[in-house]
Amino acid sequence: MELLYKSTRSNSEPVTASKAILKGLADDGGLFVPMSLPKLSISLEQLAKMDYKQTAYEVMKLFLTDFTEEELKNCINNAYDEKFDTSAIAPIVKADGAYYLELFHGATIAFKDMALSILPHLMTTAAKKNNVKNDIVILTATSGDTGKAALAGFADVKGTKIIVFYPKNGVSAVQEKQMVTQKGDNTFVVGIKGNFDDAQSGVKAIFGDKELAAQLDSAGFQFSSANSINIGRLVPQVVYYVYAYAQLLAKGEIQDGEKINVVVPTGNFGNILAAFYAKNMGIPIEKLICASNDNKVLYDFFETGCYDRNRDFILTTSPSMDILISSNLERLIYRIAGNDAEKNAEFMKALTSEGKYEITGEMKAQLKDFYGNYATEAETADVIKEVYSKANYVLDTHTAVAAKVYEKYKADTKDDTKTVIASTASPYKFSRSVMSAIDSKYEAVEDFDLIDELTKISKVPEPNAIKEIRTAKILHDTVCEVGEMKDVVKKFLGV
Numbered sequence: 001m002e003l004l005y006k007s008t009r010s011n012s013e014p015v016t017a018s019k020a021i022l023k024g025l026a027d028d029g030g031l032f033v034p035m036s037l038p039k040l041s042i043s044l045e046q047l048a049k050m051d052y053k054q055t056a057y058e059v060m061k062l063f064l065t066d067f068t069e070e071e072l073k074n075c076i077n078n079a080y081d082e083k084f085d086t087s088a089i090a091p092i093v094k095a096d097g098a099y100y101l102e103l104f105h106g107a108t109i110a111f112k113d114m115a116l117s118i119l120p121h122l123m124t125t126a127a128k129k130n131n132v133k134n135d136i137v138i139l140t141a142t143s144g145d146t147g148k149a150a151l152a153g154f155a156d157v158k159g160t161k162i163i164v165f166y167p168k169n170g171v172s173a174v175q176e177k178q179m180v181t182q183k184g185d186n187t188f189v190v191g192i193k194g195n196f197d198d199a200q201s202g203v204k205a206i207f208g209d210k211e212l213a214a215q216l217d218s219a220g221f222q223f224s225s226a227n228s229i230n231i232g233r234l235v236p237q238v239v240y241y242v243y244a245y246a247q248l249l250a251k252g253e254i255q256d257g258e259k260i261n262v263v264v265p266t267g268n269f270g271n272i273l274a275a276f277y278a279k280n281m282g283i284p285i286e287k288l289i290c291a292s293n294d295n296k297v298l299y300d301f302f303e304t305g306c307y308d309r310n311r312d313f314i315l316t317t318s319p320s321m322d323i324l325i326s327s328n329l330e331r332l333i334y335r336i337a338g339n340d341a342e343k344n345a346e347f348m349k350a351l352t353s354e355g356k357y358e359i360t361g362e363m364k365a366q367l368k369d370f371y372g373n374y375a376t377e378a379e380t381a382d383v384i385k386e387v388y389s390k391a392n393y394v395l396d397t398h399t400a401v402a403a404k405v406y407e408k409y410k411a412d413t414k415d416d417t418k419t420v421i422a423s424t425a426s427p428y429k430f431s432r433s434v435m436s437a438i439d440s441k442y443e444a445v446e447d448f449d450l451i452d453e454l455t456k457i458s459k460v461p462e463p464n465a466i467k468e469i470r471t472a473k474i475l476h477d478t479v480c481e482v483g484e485m486k487d488v489v490k491k492f493l494g495v
């Protein structure tokens, strides 16, 4: 049966999966959502015998129904290969009473690789299927990790160009170095004088600019998105929650059908939404625990039913979660509004004009699968130190936010259901904050010496992604004001 996708903001004609991936964002500014969530077509027991690629096929075929088996398997094989430093792709590590699902074994050592190593293949396959002749220009706003993962995925992919905007003063030293040293004639990297929300809003405005789209079309280009607003990002993320459950079952850690909880360090709400989709597909997940840092707009939302971005934007040691407008929440709002595009569009309009909206009691009642909490900067640092001293396991700052929120959840609820924590980045990516948390003596140590120290204490070998940037040349140095983003895009493309 064909699964079609519709916009969260109007009742326009549904489109195929490949069209939704190509477009990224719907014409009305809404996000594409599947008309229904498919159910897994094989048993958990069968899934427990599968490797990552086989699991990916079983999950993704249910969402991307207009891709042939051969097309989809090609995409999967090209994505989950030696770019990952383990054949498990997403291994599970048991430490300090929880199961850490390590999603950082790809090329850029953050979980964004899980989806962005396959998105370019899905996109070029979708372009072929739909006879697209234009070059596809990927326009991306990043809070640090998406940018590099998208650059790495799309670099030198024929028929594509990629332009990445990042907050000039809002990413870690390693994140910035990774991006500005990106090779590939089709790659462009720009620092903006603003924060992530500015970058994301700027990109959305460029997407919505019909005049620019027409200009681009006559020059042989069309935009698409590599952000998690693209359904082609979300679908591959469902896979590792299915895989995690199956792995726990295969290892005898859980019984068939036993419920687990999932904790996700959250920013744009893409990763946790994927877990929600996995639950709806039939994976026995009890609670979806949404972990925020000091930018706790989501925690407040789960508490009160009011989403309010009117507050200071706080720069934290978990920069990939420094977000006040969690774009993917819109997909959930649409769903709990009874798939009512008009109602959802009103909320989103209020978010743009007043910076907030309040859902109804009836909608809030449908959020009982979710639990929200947050970790302060001090709590995040403490938990890094604590897990390291207890279990000899080094968490990155984002994963540490999740670990702390899990502690709070247990204290709040006394729930002892087995729990998977999404481990979203390698500690190497945030070595400065991680090492300072473990011992203040590291504060005076130089960046790359610090990485050597991390290798010593963690006993985890230095990833290639870090080795590469030690000597890499800086290839991108464009910096612009928020208001200049559109001009920068036009200049890069020569239109």
Ligand SMILES: *Cc1c(COP(=O)(O)O)cnc(C)c1O
Residues within 6 Å of the ligand: 110, 111, 112, 145, 146, 228, 265, 266, 267, 268, 269, 270, 271, 272, 320, 321, 398, 399, 424, 425
């Ligand atoms: C992007 C990112 C997050 C947040 O994920 P969302 O899908 O945006 O909620 C958390 N941790 C790391 C390391 C990230 O890169």
